[in-house]
Amino acid sequence: MPLQEFWNDDPDLLWTYRNLYMQKIEDDIKLEKEMINYKCWLQGFYNYNAIASAFSKNAKYFDKPMEFNDKPKTSEEKRQELVDKIKEQKSRAQMLLKQRSEKEGQKTD
Numbered sequence: 890m891p892l893q894e895f896w897n898d899d900p901d902l903l904w905t906y907r908n909l910y911m912q913k914i915e916d917d918i919k920l921e922k923e924m925i926n927y928k929c930w931l932q933g934f935y936n937y938n939a940i941a942s943a944f945s946k947n948a949k950y951f952d953k954p955m956e957f958n959d960k961p962k963t964s965e966e967k968r969q970e971l972v973d974k975i976k977e978q979k980s981r982a983q984m985l986l987k988q989r990s991e992k993e994g995q996k997t998d
Contacts (some may be wrong), residue, residue: 904983909975931955
């Protein structure tokens with residue numbers, strides 16, 4: 890959160906930034922768990938193929954590593970997605986704050 894926003898803008902904006910940060914941490918943990926799970930599965934697949942090829946005359950082990958068509962996202966793409974998500978959350982929070990201040994202004998009239 891920029892210092893200008895921290896000191897001069899609505900205090901509720903701090904909670905928006907905090908919630909976004911906590912969501913980012915949770916997303917990173919979830920992604921890491923999925924990656925570990927996939928790597929373990931892949932290792933099991935390679936082991937299964939190695940054992941099957943050792944005990945069977947018909948099965949053959951891979952000549953080269955398996956190739957996957959899906960390109961993993963680069964760190965720049967991940968960063969850009971996060972920046973876009975934060976901008977969206979910030980604009981949503983500002984809109985909510987504006988609506989709330991307008992409602993409070995109508996109540997005093």
